[in-house]
Amino acid sequence: MTDVPRPGQLVTHDELLGRPEVVAPALLGCWVVTERPEGTTAVRLTEVEAYSGAGDDPAAHSHRGPTPRSAVMFGPPGHLYVYFSYGMHWCANVVVGAEGEGSAVLLRAGEVVLGEELARGRRPASAVHRDLARGPARLTAALGIGPDDRDLLLLDPRSPVRLHRGTAPVAVTAGPRVGITHAAELPWRFTETGAPTVSAFRAGVRRRPPAG
DNA sequence: TCAATGATCCCCT
DNA sequence: GGGGATCATTGAA
Numbered sequence: 635m636t637d638v639p640r641p642g643q644l645v646t647h648d649e650l651l652g653r654p655e656v657v658a659p660a661l662l663g664c665w666v667v668t669e670r671p672e673g674t675t676a677v678r679l680t681e682v683e684a685y686s687g688a689g690d691d692p693a694a695h696s697h698r699g700p701t702p703r704s705a706v707m708f709g710p711p712g713h714l715y716v717y718f719s720y721g722m723h724w725c726a727n728v729v730v731g732a733e734g735e736g737s738a739v740l741l742r743a744g745e746v747v748l749g750e751e752l753a754r755g756r757r758p759a760s761a762v763h764r765d766l767a768r769g770p771a772r773l774t775a776a777l778g779i780g781p782d783d784r785d786l787l788l789l790d791p792r793s794p795v796r797l798h799r800g801t802a803p804v805a806v807t808a809g810p811r812v813g814i815t816h817a818a819e820l821p822w823r824f825t826e827t828g829a830p831t832v833s834a835f836r837a838g839v840r841r842r843p844p845a846g
Numbered sequence: 847t848c849a850a851t852g853a854t855c856c857c858c859t
Numbered sequence: 860g861g862g863g864a865t866c867a868t869t870g871a872a
Binding site for chain 1: 850851852853854855856
Binding site for chain 1: 865866867868870
């Protein structure tokens, strides 16, 4: 028996109710654990973003009502919303708030705390420890989360992807969200204060300059 | 600094 | 029912 770090108890349904910008910072320090045939990996969350489905957040995928892609967001809290981004990446969210609301928390970055060797095998060989889960697509890659995990209940002890409480309180810093073009001014990005695994800050970069 | 890359969704027929 | 802009990004240069 080796001395392996262990997560806390599973996050509960009730802990995920409430406004996303209130629930999101409480998820910092929590562990996302994935159990696969090849082994277990876990990431301790250091960066998340809140997206509100209450109709006040044009950056939320749920903003225009349920679609085939975003239907999971309108389900009960605690489920995994996975979407495909930029033609090559998968990003993971935790559904929060009441059923039918459409709010979610994007898992932006974390630190690999279990199964580093396995995580490293899912990432480019050049990645150093700090960068293994630094960024939303890197985080899903390191954990091996993909389209097959859509809608999984993270609060179920039998689920292969779960959300556990952390082992210690976390100091939280709030700031503007990253990489979006709408409502980027809302301070709904939450990071663990001083964490080296927080992703690079690139707010609302345009892919092409405005015409003229 | 910028190319890669494709599902999704709006809007028009 | 179909075309085309959009996009909650990353990695290499």
